[in-house]
Amino acid sequence: MNARILPYVLILPVTLFLGVFFLYPFVLVAQQAFSTGDGFTLDNFRDVVSYWKFPISLKNTLLLAALVVPLQLALSLLMATMVSRMHRGRDMVLYIWTIPLGISDLAAGIIWLAIFEQSGFLNSMMSGLGVIDRPMNLLSYQHPGIVFLAIALAEIWRATAIMLVILVAGIGLIPKEYYEAAEVFGASRWKQFLRITLPMLRPSLQTALILRVVLAFEVFAVVAALGGTLFPVLMGEIYSYQFDLQNNGAAAALALIVLAISIFFTLIILRVLRVPKGASI
Amino acid sequence: MTLRPTLTAAVSGLAIFCTVAVAQADVLFWSTQARPVEEAQAMREKVLSGAPATVDYQPNEDGPWLTRLQAEFQAGSGSIGVLGSLHGNFSGIDPDNLVDLDDLGVASNSATFNNLAKLGTGHLQYVPWMQATYIMAANKEALQYLPDGADIDALSYDQLIAWTANVHEAAGEPKFGFPAGPKGLKHRFFQGYLYPSYTNGVVRTFASDAAVTAWEKFRELWAHTNPASTNFSFMQEQLLSGDAWIVFDHTSRLAQAFNERPDDFVAFPAPAGPTGRGFMPVLAGIAIPKTAPDMEGAKELVKYMLTPETQIATLRATSFFPVVDVDMPDDLPPAVQAAGAAVAKMSGSADANPGLLPAGLGDKGGDFNRVFVDSFERIVLAGQDIRMVLDDQKGRLSEIMEETGAPCWAPDAPSDGACPVE
Numbered sequence: 001m002n003a004r005i006l007p008y009v010l011i012l013p014v015t016l017f018l019g020v021f022f023l024y025p026f027v028l029v030a031q032q033a034f035s036t037g038d039g040f041t042l043d044n045f046r047d048v049v050s051y052w053k054f055p056i057s058l059k060n061t062l063l064l065a066a067l068v069v070p071l072q073l074a075l076s077l078l079m080a081t082m083v084s085r086m087h088r089g090r091d092m093v094l095y096i097w098t099i100p101l102g103i104s105d106l107a108a109g110i111i112w113l114a115i116f117e118q119s120g121f122l123n124s125m126m127s128g129l130g131v132i133d134r135p136m137n138l139l140s141y142q143h144p145g146i147v148f149l150a151i152a153l154a155e156i157w158r159a160t161a162i163m164l165v166i167l168v169a170g171i172g173l174i175p176k177e178y179y180e181a182a183e184v185f186g187a188s189r190w191k192q193f194l195r196i197t198l199p200m201l202r203p204s205l206q207t208a209l210i211l212r213v214v215l216a217f218e219v220f221a222v223v224a225a226l227g228g229t230l231f232p233v234l235m236g237e238i239y240s241y242q243f244d245l246q247n248n249g250a251a252a253a254l255a256l257i258v259l260a261i262s263i264f265f266t267l268i269i270l271r272v273l274r275v276p277k278g279a280s281i
Numbered sequence: 282m283t284l285r286p287t288l289t290a291a292v293s294g295l296a297i298f299c300t301v302a303v304a305q306a307d308v309l310f311w312s313t314q315a316r317p318v319e320e321a322q323a324m325r326e327k328v329l330s331g332a333p334a335t336v337d338y339q340p341n342e343d344g345p346w347l348t349r350l351q352a353e354f355q356a357g358s359g360s361i362g363v364l365g366s367l368h369g370n371f372s373g374i375d376p377d378n379l380v381d382l383d384d385l386g387v388a389s390n391s392a393t394f395n396n397l398a399k400l401g402t403g404h405l406q407y408v409p410w411m412q413a414t415y416i417m418a419a420n421k422e423a424l425q426y427l428p429d430g431a432d433i434d435a436l437s438y439d440q441l442i443a444w445t446a447n448v449h450e451a452a453g454e455p456k457f458g459f460p461a462g463p464k465g466l467k468h469r470f471f472q473g474y475l476y477p478s479y480t481n482g483v484v485r486t487f488a489s490d491a492a493v494t495a496w497e498k499f500r501e502l503w504a505h506t507n508p509a510s511t512n513f514s515f516m517q518e519q520l521l522s523g524d525a526w527i528v529f530d531h532t533s534r535l536a537q538a539f540n541e542r543p544d545d546f547v548a549f550p551a552p553a554g555p556t557g558r559g560f561m562p563v564l565a566g567i568a569i570p571k572t573a574p575d576m577e578g579a580k581e582l583v584k585y586m587l588t589p590e591t592q593i594a595t596l597r598a599t600s601f602f603p604v605v606d607v608d609m610p611d612d613l614p615p616a617v618q619a620a621g622a623a624v625a626k627m628s629g630s631a632d633a634n635p636g637l638l639p640a641g642l643g644d645k646g647g648d649f650n651r652v653f654v655d656s657f658e659r660i661v662l663a664g665q666d667i668r669m670v671l672d673d674q675k676g677r678l679s680e681i682m683e684e685t686g687a688p689c690w691a692p693d694a695p696s697d698g699a700c701p702v703e
Binding site: 140 | 342343344347373453454461462463507508509511512522524644647648650651655658659662
């Protein structure tokens with residue numbers, strides 16, 4: 001086949017797929033969000049934003065992302081550097097660390113619920129050790145902090161591996177010569193990490209962060225399993241508009257708001273971690 | 282060499298064709314009821330095995346149930362033969378999309394139910410299929426703490442609060458269980474039990490002084506409620522685990538506890554308030570969508586579901602009670618016997634004040650429930666001022682009533698046009 005046409009032919013299936021299953025539904029959702037049956041309107045957005053739970057769910061979503069993502073970034077960087085220094089058993093460790101990737105959100109939430117609930121593992125363990133007399137209600141409206149922590153823990157456990165995989169691949173791309181040169185000049189491990197790994201890892205960091213931040217705004221099943229109705233998040237509100245209230249317009253409007261937030265943060269990450277042209281490996 | 286792949290392809294193609302052909306011959310029973318695996322299996326094996334045609338029984342969550350149904354309506358053709366769901370789900374569907382069922386010659390023995398099933402039109406849009414309600418249940422451990430002079434079959438809300446307080450003190454932790462989780466049916470407690478018992482209404486009296494008292498009482502009760510209740514959905518689980526000793530829930534969401542340990546639990550009527558013993562019968566129905574592929578098969582199936590034998594088999598499978606006159610056999614499962622007795626005491630009590638499920642709200646049923654759930658979350662969980670919350674939520678409620686034009690239903694006094702919030 002003509003070498004000039006070939007790339008276009010190769011990306012055609014993906015383009016078609018995206019067009020049919022992403023762009024077309026996206027246009028439909030956008031239409032729904034801006035209409036209530038009689039032409040263009042912002043009523044859906046007004047409805048959604050004026051609901052008393054909107055500020056709470058927005059705040060919760062942002063708070064969760066603000067706590068979880070930086071921790072995951074630090075953890076995955078640490079894990080990736082550890083793995084990349086290993087000579088034997090590297091694959092085994094990677095497999096084990098990425099197991100949570102294969103578990104669905106809801107299953108992950110339920111696993112952590114089994115730990116935190118009143119008759120769960122944590123309570124049995126603590127009463128077994130004699131720390132407490134009777135099982136405590138950890139996930140209750142009286143302890144919003146614990147609910148938040150449990151959700152954050154479950155999210156960290158579940159989704160750090162996504163970043164880890166990207167960062168491990170990124171570290172693998174950094175030429176060994178840089179480190180060898182650094183050794184020659186006597187740079188410490190920490191200095192090597194700061195001066196070589198981090199800067200060279202920028203494109204991977206960008207990808208990992210964007211992916212993770214966008215996913216953090218879509219957190220839903222873990223929250224539903226652990227927090228019930230105690231910890232409203234934007235995604236949960238979309239679900240309840242769509243399925244409890246059967247209000248497609250409001251659900252679509254809220255979905256667009258989540259999209260706007262995601263785009264905003266993606267742009268920030270792109271700008272902060274931008275890689276100058278020609279500087280990439 | 283090329284013959285084998287061709288043959289394989291031909292055979293698998295034929296196999297796929299055959300499965301499709303067989304699948305089309307089944308009547309697809311698309312239901313939101315009998316969802317738990319055991320119940321769905323019992324529906325297939327015990328209830329539908331004797332049906333006139335082979336039935337493909339598919340229970341679903343409300344969301345997917347409605348989404349596929351609406352997709353079929355929009356497409357103008359479909360594969361769903363028969364719909365099974367609650368009254369509230371049907372009232373959200375345009376009656377034009379459902380087949381009129383008057384000429385089938387089957388209906389329930391309750392004029393109220395048959396009237397509801399017309400969905401505001403002059404014709405039967407669905408056939409009442411089975412009924413249930415919400416009751417109270419308690420671990421027998423808790424009975425020793427009943428307040429003096431209290432009759433468990435005729436409790437008042439004050440006595441219930443005193444009882445849960447006694448249990449709280451004796452057990453050292455709150456043991457009242459309330460289904461306030463995301464899938465819990467808490468809104469029905471407010472709409473069918475608390476409000477009718479204290480205000481003799483639901484919509485008209487939403488923000489009345491009596492309603493303020495009702496919420497104050499509920500706060501008192503909440504002080505003795507297991508704080509993990511905001512994660513509870515099916516109270517049978519907490520009864521069995523011992524996390525709750527006294528609970529309120531739907532009969533079918535308590536069944537497992539009674540069936541597993543029939544000697545450990547008692548079922549009893551809901552408590553009474555100043556304006557009577559409010560309770561809410563729940564009605565499920567079966568309908569035929571206009572897009573049903575095999576109309577005759579679907580109608581035969583609807584008739585079959587209403588025969589007394591099928592109704593009893595359904596009762597055994599789901600713990601939902603018949604809607605036609607049947608002779609109850611003696612060997613019913615413990616859950617059915619316990620719940621049946623409690624329901625009979627509740628509806629037969631002198632101060633019974635039945636409240637119907639919200640009707641005429643169309644697709645605003647969810648918004649209506651949310652008014653009550655939001656009031657609960659703000660008043661009880663967030664501790665906001667009752668008067669302020671009710672005045673605030675009142676606006677949303679009257680918007681919904683005006684938008685839908687739904688007239689008042691019992692126990693609210695009848696209205697001309699939309700039910701007013703006073």
